[in-house]
Amino acid sequence: MYAHNQDQQILPGEFFLPFGGKLREDNRWVQLAHLIPWRRVEQEYSKLFSTSARGGRAISVRIALGALIIQEREGFSDRDLVQHIAENPYMQYFLGLPAYQEEPLFHPSLMTHFRKRLGPDVLNQVNEWIVLAQRANEQHDNDDDDDEPPAPPTSGEKTSAHGESLEPIPHRGKLILDATCTPADIAFPTDLSLLNEAREKLEDIIDTLHRPYKGKRKKPRDRRQQARRDYLRAAKNRKLSGKELRKAIGKQLRYVGRDLRFVEQLAKLTGLTVLTRRQHRNLLVIHELYRQQLEMFRTRSHRIDDRIVNIAQPHVRPMVRGKVKANVEFGAKLAISVVNGYSLMERVSWDSFNEGTTLIESVENYVKRFGCYPEAILADKIYRNRKNLQYCKKHGIRLSGPKLGRPSKEAIAEHQRIGRLDAGERNAVEGKFGEGKRKYGLGLIRARLRQTSETVIALQLLVMNLNRKLRLLLWFIWVTFARCNFAQTEAAIQFIQQP
Template sequence: MYANHQDQQILPGDFFLPFGGRLREDNRWVELSYLIPWRRVEQEYSKHFSKDLRGGRAMSVRMALGALIIQEREGFSDRHLVQHITENPYLQYFLGLEAYQEEPPFDPSLLTYFRKRLGPDAINQVNEWIVQAAREEEEDGDDNGPKDNPPTSSGEDANGRPQAESQEPRAHQGKLILDATCAPADIAYPTDLTLLNTAREKLEDIIDTLHASHVGYMKKPRDRRRQARRDYLRTAKNRKPSRSEIRKAIGRQLRYVARDLRFIEQLAEHTPLTTLSRKQYRDLLVIGELHRQQREMYRTRSHRVDDRIVSIAQPDVRPIVRGKAKANVEFGSKVAISVVDGYAMMEKTSWDSFNEGTTLIESVERYVERFGCYPEAVLADKIYRTRENLRYCKEHGIRLSGPKLGRPPKHVEPGEKQQEREDVGERNAVEGKFGEAKRNYGLGLIRARLRQTSETVIALQLLVMNLEKRLRLLFWLLFGELFEVDFCIMGPVY
């Protein structure tokens, strides 16, 4: 059951501290709480729950989303997150509590459900609301930022106001920067031999589970697990095995896996597969497909196959060929984002490799939906300069960066070279966003295990990155005001 939590956050000075004192209004978590439209998120979050009055009351959206934002911003694990929230009154204020409490507000296991309940779509929607609010403030020339609109006792604030009525489309305005990257998953580097050995060990556990009820009545299948383990270690411990040795070892493990699959099929005639745990049954399905792929590659002497499985625990992970100097192949999801005025927004997330050039038209249309106008220019690399994209941009009066298709002309106008250099410089902003997200917010290694939760984590990292940008702008606005006051009092310094 989910009941709407209409009560809004109290002022920082009204937050009760049993050991005395009061919260500072210039604290980063207090200021960050003003930037998030909690009421609008509440309406979106409540759609995921039934109207049935039975059952326990679910956590508020401020508790769920706030905890995930803290986790991605600080890089805490689930357990450490709950510990820090229990110890820090500012974090409890950010989560919507009215007084400091010494007991944990929730169990660490609930964080997985928070990621599932919110989902990437809801997080991306919140991200777009924050970016739209930031652009509206910049257009209106609001020098004070959201700090002049803190929550009041009645619960109304700048973020809780209804959205303004849509205006008619304006002329071309702004620049859209597009690019894509890979968000690597937290898996060991996959090799065919290691994958088959892991699959064999999991199948042996399944055989033990299916045969457990027939001990003393039925002879256990002879799976030769000790011999299979020795065959694997003979090659795995070799520092530089030859190709022929690796191929022979893979062939042996393939035969062991095939043998175990036949034993499981025979045992299933006496013991239903419902005896297996949910994880074991899922692993059995994944291993069946893994064995088919590995057998096909072994037979054709190839290392390519459609929808190749590189992790039994995370079968959705795919190899993404990037051609980078650091890593030619990365294993994870491919993420396409757009950057507008320094704010990053999600355009597409896929676990299969795709041509990012196909996302240009959809990204421009989303730009129109978000901001009510077409961009002046789209800054992207050469892969986006397809004939279809060039035709679309020409029809809508959008300049697409980069050289023209075909043979380079003999004479180039100086203005075109200057424009191309400026475009390359401005397009570096998206590379900077990728670097910031991977170094500071965990995009370089996604630790979530499920497909949906991994996509939620990626969306959260973009959201936190945009919130950090708004906090930096707020700091510089306040610093500018203080500098102007000091200049008026003291005069210029020479």
Template structure:
């Protein structure tokens, strides 16, 4: 094939690797209080009590208000929540009580809605959505209580933001954060969001897709990728080796002592660590100056817009 017959695709494949791509991920915490099982159940019970009041006011002449034991439930909640460090048995009993109170209230709400088909119109769309969220919350809490575990898929941590999920970070001072996880790439000083998700994900799985996006923008792969050790899995290393891309970090397997490393390897390691600081600086800039440290938006779409902006 002559140069004139060479296709653009072949030309792009022949183009040598150029540039450096820095990859990392962070969490953008939502503006919610720290969730606890006991606190969520108590809040759900109180919100259902308010809905019962609204539905009862419309039928105040027809029947008496159903008994919900709100004062007793509040007292049971405060007896444990005010303790500095309640015992596990006390906490488990308190969760069971609040779960029973909330289930009773939900059963009453369902019964009142069945008795009058027009009752649903007395509730706002937000309250109708809240009932659905509380129903899911009670199912999750009952499942965790029976199985004595503290993990469940799509766990609800806030009644008004059911899309928010716990993100385990494992960092000092914030082992778990609640918000969206964002995988970011940095190229020539410009940040791009490679993936945004409210569910936890392994950022290493975004590396190949990020490289393909880089190639579509620049016509070639980067010469080097600067990233955490988590990105150095076998699939990513094999992909980088196939396309002649250097992925920063130590080799897989047993770590090599510093004294046995060559001077060139030490120099490259120090240089990579210094250049990787740029993306940490971008995280700090976004969280300190542009509000990424606390996303105040309540709706999922609005929160994502704030993160992207």
């Protein structure tokens, strides 16, 4: 059963504290509570929760989303998060509680369900609402400051389904595009270590399948002790040659193939129903892992499509990035756009893709969000392919980078000046990646499931935008206070100087 409870935002002074006092209105959690459209979020996404009158009362959307934001902002584990919420009245106010509550609001295991229910689509929509609200406020402030009428919209026509020309779409703002890899929390994979892990999991499955016949039927000889010695002999060798490594991988492949045959024989007697859900899932992954490793071993290759690099997270793929720190990273590839310092997710994929193919989709999303085309797109050279150049020329958008052909001598200096300005502005997206990976957790995604990992990535972008909006709000309050003090000081000086 779900009950709506976000009719009105309570004030900090109305929050009941049993030990006396009031909440400070300038606290960060109080300020953040007013930056999120809680009522709109609950109206849109309360349908994800059960509305039946049967069963216990469901956790509200505000508590679920607020708990996820607190966790990603502070870097708490699920258990630590519940404890900090129970000890902090400001966090409870952020979650929409009317009074301080000493008992935990929910069990830590519910955090996994929150990440599944409020997936990346929901979080991206909330993120867009926050960015659109901030952009509307900034445009309103700019309109108030400008005394001159706005310039007429540039060329760029919008056509109907019948090809009729409608009103022209204006061009405003700049769109910055880039992509990065969000590494997963896994050990660096090697073929030898993957096969050894697969063998150990198969030995556990063999024990489970043979347990009903213990004392009645002889257990298959899987030679696990000999296989362990062979693995350690190669893994502990600091100067392992290529020939010795191939020999060690071949041995582990034979051990894994032997165990798979034993599992197949025991499954005919016992059935796979005695296996746990995790064991059954591992068995399916190991079958595919064995096929891939055997094919690479026979062809003497180190590359194969959809290569599995982790048994617990088979969705993780290697991403060849060519960076100095790590040539290959393992995780999801994330393409984002930055508008006025706010980050928006354009695409996230566990398979590698060419980020240049996301430009047209990103521009169309920009038009849907803001109702106009960008004046310019700042991106890497990889985005400057023929299709993207034709698209930008058709819609009157300037794509950063030199124009095709040999420029005239007079235009070289101008092109260089514009290129330096574009490179300086494009640093904003690199700063966002650095901020997300150093401070907010984009550098190591600790979620294990594919869906929850994508939810965590979307949460990181949402938290970054909320913190930017909070910084701007605090800066505005400080500037207003400073201006008031300056005006009062100037008035006092004038009063003193009067004859």
